[in-house]
Amino acid sequence: MPPEPPGPDKVLSVPLLFDGDNWHRGVRIGISRNGEITTFEADTDAQPGDQRVRRVVIPGMPNLHSHAFQRAMAGFAEIREAGGGSFWGWRQVMYRVASQISLEAMEVVATHLYVELLKAGYTSVCEFHYLHRDGSGGTPGAMSEALVRAADSAGIGLTLLPVLYQHGGFGTRPLDPTQQQFHLDTPEYLELRSDLAQRCGPQLTVGTAIHSLRAVAQPAMEMVIDGWQGPIHIHVAEQPREVQECLDFTGQRPVEWLASRLPLDQRWVLVHATHVTQDELGMVAEAGATVGLCPSTEANLGDGLFPLGAWLQLGGGFGVGSDSNVSRCPVEELRWLEYGQRLHTGQRNLADGAGQGTGRQLWRRSLAGGARACGRAVGMLGPGGRADLLVLDPQRFDPADGPDQVLERLVFSGNNSAVVDVMAGGHWTVQAGRHLLDGDLPGAFRSFQSELLKGPR
Numbered sequence: 001m002p003p004e005p006p007g008p009d010k011v012l013s014v015p016l017l018f019d020g021d022n023w024h025r026g027v028r029i030g031i032s033r034n035g036e037i038t039t040f041e042a043d044t045d046a047q048p049g050d051q052r053v054r055r056v057v058i059p060g061m062p063n064l065h066s067h068a069f070q071r072a073m074a075g076f077a078e079i080r081e082a083g084g085g086s087f088w089g090w091r092q093v094m095y096r097v098a099s100q101i102s103l104e105a106m107e108v109v110a111t112h113l114y115v116e117l118l119k120a121g122y123t124s125v126c127e128f129h130y131l132h133r134d135g136s137g138g139t140p141g142a143m144s145e146a147l148v149r150a151a152d153s154a155g156i157g158l159t160l161l162p163v164l165y166q167h168g169g170f171g172t173r174p175l176d177p178t179q180q181q182f183h184l185d186t187p188e189y190l191e192l193r194s195d196l197a198q199r200c201g202p203q204l205t206v207g208t209a210i211h212s213l214r215a216v217a218q219p220a221m222e223m224v225i226d227g228w229q230g231p232i233h234i235h236v237a238e239q240p241r242e243v244q245e246c247l248d249f250t251g252q253r254p255v256e257w258l259a260s261r262l263p264l265d266q267r268w269v270l271v272h273a274t275h276v277t278q279d280e281l282g283m284v285a286e287a288g289a290t291v292g293l294c295p296s297t298e299a300n301l302g303d304g305l306f307p308l309g310a311w312l313q314l315g316g317g318f319g320v321g322s323d324s325n326v327s328r329c330p331v332e333e334l335r336w337l338e339y340g341q342r343l344h345t346g347q348r349n350l351a352d353g354a355g356q357g358t359g360r361q362l363w364r365r366s367l368a369g370g371a372r373a374c375g376r377a378v379g380m381l382g383p384g385g386r387a388d389l390l391v392l393d394p395q396r397f398d399p400a401d402g403p404d405q406v407l408e409r410l411v412f413s414g415n416n417s418a419v420v421d422v423m424a425g426g427h428w429t430v431q432a433g434r435h436l437l438d439g440d441l442p443g444a445f446r447s448f449q450s451e452l453l454k455g456p457r
């Protein structure tokens with residue numbers, strides 16, 4: 001007889017749990033040593049030896065778009081520049097900060113960020129990583145390694161997306177000096193991605209990313225996506241100016257160009273698909289690609305509003321990301337995703353097509369879209385999924401009240417976090433609102449911010 005498969009390392013017993021699709025009462029979840037859910041039973045009683053949670057549990061949110069180093073500059077670009085405030089002025093501040101990020105600073109800032117993300121309810125993150133070299137040049141692998149170490153010490157699941165960034169604009173315009181830190185030639189890029197792919201494990205996945213249509217020429221795009229099975233992310237149509245430049249250079253709008261020139265399919269995540277026509281939405285929906293929305297950053301940068309209502313009518317998938325990390329909270333992203341639509345249309349509950357509750361629809365759909373973007377088995381609490389879960393504040397959510405409106409109250413009732421405990425990959429990373437790294441980390445982060453305030457040396 002074949003040997004018995006090993007039993008779960010631990011079993012959680014939970015009175016009320018949302019699995020990502022449906023609510024269940026009396027749940028026992030078995031979790032293996034490597035953080036995978038191995039068994040799931042509902043309508044059952046706790047057994048001796050179970051870890052009893054006694055609270056409401058929901059799946060942790062995947063964060064589908066982050067630039068960790070930008071956490072250091074949150075709130076540092078809020079003074080109107082000469083000539084008017086714009087995305088392009090913000091970008092100059094960002095370049096200045098990027099030039100000050102050493103290898104050590106990258107690890108400190110990213111670790112600090114990943115702890116904050118966990119506390120707010122993100123249990124995995126897609127890191128869209130283009131700051132390949134620190135100010136001293138450095139090797140591209142070292143910056144990536146710093147991000148891997150940061151995710152590892154914080155305990156968050158990581159989809160690392162090394163980014164190809166080669167040009168300063170359409171037509172293979174050369175990079176500006178401020179953009180040189182982002183450059184890799186295509187063989188260097190492929191080597192970095194393949195080195196990182198060797199490191200993949202239960203909490204680390206590697207995807208691929210193209211910075212934007214303006215930063216990479218078509219032959220290089222084709223080289224990096226050809227045969228690639230994992231997720232492919234791109235910043236696609238964030239600003240009206242880049243849409244116009246794309247039209248001027250190619251005669252097509254960005255999404256239109258992408259859909260007609262490259263094999264757009266389920267692997268793709270179109271981040272900031274902000275400026276799209278109804279026809280372009282149809283192309284993306286037909287391809288089965290996911291849209292990446294970052295409402296707090298898109299608002300901060302003055303990008304515009306994605307046409308969510310039209311996208312949902314096409315059955316399109318989406319997830320949310322913290323992007324520039326001005327906010328580190330999935331609740332805030334989802335609330336602003338819906339509020340933007342309300343302000344624009346004068347209607348309410350736009351994301352609730354099925355009449356099941358707007359909070360529930362937003363949470364459920366961004367779990368599914370975020371999971372596709374991560375290329376990891378996250379966003380659902382069931383056998384084969386990662387044990388990524390949030391325990392909600394018992395002062396606000398009593399399991400005895402049942403599931404009605406839990407996710408509506410979570411998303412639409414204010415800014416105090418309702419997340420008290422967080423499990424990521426089977427480990428309790430946050431307990432009673434505290435993370436193990438809470439001691440020294442904020443001090444190291446703040447001293448780096450003090451350096452930033454002094455300006456480049």
Ligand SMILES: [Zn+2]
Nearest residue numbers: 067128235323
């Ligand atoms: Zn971005």
